[in-house]
Amino acid sequence: MSRIVVLGAGPMGLAAAQRAASLGHQVDLLEAGDKVGGMAAHFDFDGLSIERFYHFVCKSDTPTFALMEELGIADKMRWVSTSMAYYTHGKVHKWGDPISLLLYPDLTLIEKIRTGLQMFLTTRTGDFSRIEHLTSRQWIEAGSGKSVYDKMWKRLQELKFYQFADQVSASWIATRIKRIGNSRKSIFQEQLGYIDGGSETLVEAVADDIRRKGGLIHLNTPAHRVAIRGGRVTAVETVGKEYAADAVISTVPIPLVNNLVPDLPQDWKDKYAAIRNIGVVCLLFKLRKSVTPHFWLNIVANDIDIPGLIEFSNLRPVGETVVYVPYYMPISQPKWAWTDQQFIDEAFTYIKRVNPGICDGDLIVAKVGRLRYAQPICEPNFADKLPPVQTPIGGLQVADTCYYYPEDRGIAESIRLGRRMAEGVAI
Template identity: 65%
Template sequence: MARVVVLGAGAMGLAAAYHALKLGHDVTLLEAGPQPGGMAAHFDFGGLSLERYYHFVCKADRPTFELMDELGIGDRMRWVGTSMGYYVDGKLYPWGDPVSLLTFPKLSLIEKLRYGMMMFVQTKRRDWSTLENVSAKTWIERWCGATVYRKLWKPLFDLKFYEYADNVSAAWIWTRIKRVGNSRRSLFQEEMGYIDGGSDTLVRALVTEIERMGGRIELGCPADEVLSEAGRVVGVVAGGRTFAADAVISTVPTPQVARLVPSLPDEWKAKYDAIENIGVICVVFKLRRSVTPHFWVNIIDPNFEIPGIIEFSNLRPTGDTIVYVPYYMPTTQPKWSMDDAYFRQEAFGYLKRLNPAITDDDFIDMHVGRLRHAQPVCPPGFLSIIPPVETPIAGLQVADTCFYYPEDRGIAESVRFGAEMARRIA
C-alpha cells in the first residue's frame, strides 16, 4: 500500500483516486474549490441542478460507459436525436446531414462535395500521425479549398483562439470531427447522450465509492507545494497542513505546476510554462422560449463576437429552456475583464437576434462562470511539447487536459487518464 495524494477533484482526479483505492492504496484527494467535479461540477440554477460548463456524451466514450456500469449507474445514460445549425449572415440553416449540406446556399456544388468527402473520410480514419505537424488551416484548405476555410472555419477559430487561430493542430481538429461524426443514429440523424441528472450523477457516485473504500476528500484545500527529498516525492503542503505521500498525482492546470513543484528541474518547469491555455466566460440563460430547434449552432456573422451557442435543453430535459453562450478567449484580451452584467446584456442581445420572437419577458435567470484554463492551445507538433506524465521526481505524476491530445477535453478521456495514472503507482 502506498500513501497517495491526488491534487484536483475533477473527473480525472476522482477517477485516479477511485482506481488507486481499488488497487489497495491509501488515498487523500485535495480540491481547491468548495465541491468536487471540476468542469463537470453543478450549480443550483433556481432549483435546477446544472453543469457550470455544458457536457455531452458521444457513442465513442467507452471509458465513461464502463465506469458507470462499474459504479452501478449504467442505466442512467440517455440518448437523444440532436441537430446542428449554422447561422450565417443573419439566417439560420440546418447542418450536419447530406440534405442540409446539399441545400446550403453559401457553398458551390464542388465545395459541398469536397466538404462532404472530407467529413466522411475523417470519420473512418484511424491513424492521425500524418496530421501531427500540420495546421488545421492547411489541412482543411487541402481538402475543401481556401474559400471553404474562410467561409465556414476561420470565423469560428478566430473567435475561439484569437491570435492562435491559424496555428491549431489538424490532429486535434480531426479527433473532434471523428468523435462527433461517429455519434449518429443514421447518416441523417446525429445522436448525443447525457447522464440522467447531469454529470453530477457520475461525480456523486465516484465520491460515494471513494469514501466507502476509505478515501478522504478535502474540499476548499488548495495545494501550496509538492515536497520532495533526495529526488522522491514525500508529501504535499495544503491549507496549512502537510499530507505525507509516497506518490502524488497532480491534475491541476499545467500553468500552475512550476509554482507548485519548485524542486522540479528548470527545463521541466519551462515545458509546463510553454503550454498555452485560453479561458472561457460561460453565460447560461434560463428562458421561457426556445431559441432554435438545434442542440448547437455555429455562428458566422460580423454582428456576433461568439462562435456559437449550445441550447442544452434540446439534449437534456430541463423544463425551461437552457442556453449556454460561451466566450472563449485568451485571458489577455481586454474583454476578459468585463463584468457579468456586460456579458448578460450582450449575450441576451445575441439570442434575440437568433430568434427575434424572444423578448425581455422570456428571461428568467442567468449565471456566469469563468475559467482561466479552459482550453489548451494545441499547435502543430504539440505531441513533442507535452512532457511525460512521470516526472524526474520519483512518485510524482503530472497531467491535465492537454495530455489527452489529440483528444479534446472530455469526461471519457479524464476517466481513462485517471485510471492509467493510478496503475502507474509503484
C-alpha cells in the first residue's frame, strides 16, 4: 500500500482516486471547493439539482459506461433523440442530417455537397494526424470552402477564441465533429445521452466508492505546495496541515501548477506557462417557455455576442425549460468584468431575439457561473507542446483537461486519463 494524494476532485481527480483506492493504495483526495465534481458539480437552481456547466454523453464515451457498470449504476444511462440548429439571418434552421443540409437556405448546392462530404468523411476517419499541422480554418476552407467557413464557422470561432480564433487546431475541431457525428440512432437522427439525476449521480457514486475503499476526501482543502526532497514528492502542504505522500496526482488547472510545485525545473515551468487558457461565464436560465425544439443552437449573427444556446431540458427532462448560455472569452477582455446582471440582461435579450414569443414574464430565474481556466487553446501540433504526464520529480504526475487533446473536455476523457494516472503510479 502506497500513500497517494490526488489534487482536485473534478471528474479526473475522482477517477484517479477511485482507481488508486481500488488498487489498494491509501488515498487522500484534496479539493479546494465545498463539494466534489468540479465542472460537473451540481447546485440548487431554484429547487432543481443541476450541473453548473452543461454536460452530455455520446455513444463513444466508453470509459463512462465502463465505470458506471463497475459502480452498479449502468441502468441510470438514458438516451434521447436530439437535434442541432443554426440561428442566422433572423431565423432558426435545423442542422445535422442530410435533409437539413439540403434544405439549409444559406448555402449553395456546391457548398452543401462539399460540406456534407467533409463532415461525413470526418466521422469515418480514425486518425487525424495528417491534418495535425493545420488550423481549423485552413482545414475547413480546404474541404468545405472559404465561403462556408465565413458563413458558418467564422463568427463561432471568434466568439469562443477571440484573438486566438485562427490558431485552433484542425485535429481538435475534427475530433469534436466526429464525436457528435457518430452519436446517432441513424444517419437522420442524432442521439445524445444523460445520466438519470444528472452528472451528480455518477460523481457521488464515485465519491462513495472512494470512501468505501478507505480513501479520504477533504473538501475546502486547497493544496498550497507539493513538498519535494531528494527529487521525490514527500507531502502536500495545505493551510495548517501536511499530507504525507509517496505519489501525487495533480489534476488542477495547469496555470496553477508552477506555484504549486516551485521545485519544478525551469524548462518544465516554461512549458506549463506556455499553455494558454480562456475563461467562461456560463449563464443558466429557467423559463416558462421553450426557446426552440433543439438541444444545441449555434448562433451566427454579427449583432449577437454569444455563439449559441444549449436548451438542456430538450435532453434531460427537468420540468421547466432550462437553457445554458456560455460566454467564452480570455479573462483579459473588458467584458469579463461585467456584473452578473449585465450578462443576464444581455443574454435574455438574445433569447427573445431567437424566439420573439418569449417575453420578460417568461423568465423565472437566472444564475451565472464563472471559470477562469475553462478552455485550453489547442493550436496545431498541440500534442508536441504538452510535457509528459510524469514529471521529472519522482512520484509526481500532472495533467488537466488540455491533456485530453485532440479530444475536448468531457467526463469520459476525465475518467480515461484519471484511471491511467492512478495505474501509472511508480513507487
